Amino acid sequence: TPIAGGEFVALGHQEIASLSPDDAGPTVHWVVVTQIHNALIELDENFEPQPVLATAMPEVSEDGLTYTFTLHEGVLFHDGEEFTSEDVKYTYEWYMNPDNAAVSANNFASVESVEAPDPYTVIVNLSEPNAAFFALVASTFIVPAHYHAEIGEDAYKSAPIGTGAFQLEEWRAAEFTQLVAFEDHFRGRPNLDGYRLNVVPEASVRAIALETGDADNSVWPLVTEDDLRLTESGQFTTFVTSSLAVNHFPLNNTHPILSDKRVRQAMMFALDRQAVIDDIFSGAATLATANLSPAMGDFYTADVAEYPYDPERAAALLEEAGWVMGGDGIREKDGERFSFVCTVITGDQARRPEAEVVQSYLLEVGIDMQIEEAPVATILERMPAGEMDASLYNWTYGGDGADPDASTVLASDANNNFSSFRNERVDELLALGLTELDPTARAAIYHEIQQIVAEEVPFLFMMYWDLFTHFSNRVQGLPESALSSDNINPLANQWWIDESGS
Structure with a gap:
């Protein structure tokens, strides 16, 4: 009881x-x-969509372009005001407005309009079908229109009011x-x-x-x-799950040195990633092959370019890119040393040792990676702005809500494109992936994205952790x-x- x-x-x-x-x-x-x-629909612990602010799953039109939700009546925000369809309309339109530069804006790319015909009905109209609608749109948390519109997003960050x-x-x-x-x-x-x-x-x-x-x-x-x-x-009650977020080193693809694909590929060959898993993480992780976790099932493919530990191959690629070994053991090109800074999260005990091991592997092939620290908020602001060379953290590049869409991180215009990665074919595929409703055809699209990511190496993809979650x-x-x-x-x-x- x-x-x-x-x-x-x-x-x-x-x-x-x-x-x-x-x-x-x-x-x-x-x-x-x-x-x-709360959201209209929230994904439960097994990634199954469950109605929360909505009374049931929505009615969906035959063409897949219209979702009609019925809302619970009498739901109150923390300030005592009633939640209605106007709050859903306001929230979704806030994300849709490019002036707001929302991090999650790409999730709403297919949303054409939102209607609130009465206080307890919401109609979401799409310009094209969206296979990730429940995972990315309907699961968006609702903010109170009367309050958020008055104080603005910046003030809301420190004084939220929800249901x-x-x-x-x-x-x-x-x-x-x-x-x-x-x-x-x-x-x-x-x-x-x-x-x-x-x-x-x-x-x-x-x-x-x-x-x-x-x-x-x-x-x-x-x-x-x-x-x-x-x-x-x-x-403890312990849950052991497979992470969908890749442990990775985002690399600034606009950096004069790191912009060369051969250099990024060389860095992958220079790393014994399985040794990092075994030595730093006691084997409790799965080697990454690209941006998607093997836990993504049919959306995952292992049929990609591979990067076994091969320092000789790394050295050959660096030579091909014009980086020759200097007298101090650091490679040089046109009078410039191969040196860059990796900014790790302040006080990160779990990943700092990983950065130090990677630093030593890179040094063996003539690359000088300096390690600095900064608060996570600084890193998440400066990496996508192209103002840092590299970092180290875990992030989902497809997998949120068990859906493979990676538009918010891999699209050229994405606000969380941490590596400043620009690839026209990936942009096309991300758009296709959301409108393709046939599971097999959809999986093929995400397989091609993984193949491009593995070939281009926008970031150093390391591993997927086994997550241990303990409750007293x-x-x-x-x-x-x-x-x-x-x-x-x-x-x-x-x-x-x-x-x-x-």
């Missing part, structure tokens, strides 16, 4: 720079944003986010009184907090040996199993704390 009261404490690895749905790309942002907001089970009490980006139960939540008040996320960059400190009972969950992986130890301890035994109401550990988080309105379980 659910028990009322208590607070759930989660741990994040980096600052939560914004509480806006449009900035919810990083997992640590998303787990908080999803407590505050979610929890509302914001206090937010300090680099320290914590404190949420409290929303008494009038439309599905009923949550069992928990509070949901708190503390920012603890050091993975080892997060592990200690879990073991001592100071926290219930870490939304970002620990170091692998701690993950394995906690899994076997009997103190005192947390009850969790699902039996999950394909997506991230998508367990929207279920917090159902959880409860039972101290006898810990």
Whole structure:
């Protein structure tokens, strides 16, 4: 029987720079944003679409161009105002407006218009069929029109109001986010009184907090040996899932040195990626072959250009590109040394050692990769602007909601095109992939995208982590199993704390 009261404490690895749905790309942002907001349709822990603000799945016209949603009545925002179709219309049109330069704008490329004929009906009209409609459009969190329009997106980032089970009490980006139960939540008040996320960059400190009972969950992986130890301890409910986000080094494709495809290919051959997996991540990862994870099933293909560890091949490609070994062991071309900066996330214990190993592999073939640190918000702003050479983090290039679309990251005009990658054929394929509804034909499109990514190497694709997600035994109401550990988080309105379980 659910028990009322208590607070759930989660741990994040980096600052939560914004509480806006449009900035919810990083997992640590998303787990908080999803407590505050709801969408018409949300994907459950097994990637199945479930109606939330909508009463049921929408009616879809035969031509696949019109989706009609019926909304729940009497749903309240945290300020007491009623949620209606006007809020859906406002939210979607905000993303559709190019003046807003929304990160998720590409998700709405096929949306022609949004109608609100009455307070509880929304009609979404598409210009062409969209195979990813549920995963990318209908799952967009709704903001209140009356409030967002008044204060604007920048102010909203720190003062969000949604329909979610929890509302914001206090937010300090680099320290914590404190949420409290929303008494009038439309599905009923949550069992928990509070949901708190503390920012603890050091993975080892997060592990200690879990073991001592100071926290219930870490939304970002620990170091692998701690993950394995906690899994076997009997103190936790642990979900092990396959990551859909590629662990990668985005490279600025407009950089004078890194703009040469042969150079990028050489860097791939210079790396013993399987050794990195075995030595840094205790083998708990799968080697990446391009932008999509093997967990994507039929959308994935292994039939791509391969990059086994081959430093001689790397050296030959660098020579071909005009980079000859200098007296100090660093290659030179036209009087310039082959040197660039990789900016890693401040305090990133899990990935900093990976960057250092890659640094040593590159040095062996005459490439000088310097390592610097910066906050994640700085990196996510400066990489797509072409103002950094390279970085290291995990990101989804197709896989959000188990859908292979990568328009927000691989399209030439995408706001999250971290590597400044421009490829006309990829742009064509991304557009085709959204309008193709036949699964086999659609898979072939994404296979070709992977083949181009593997050939062009816009970024150094390293691996897909095995994700270990631990919940303290005192947390009850969790699902039996999950394909997506991230998508367990929207279920917090159902959880409860039972101290006898810990």
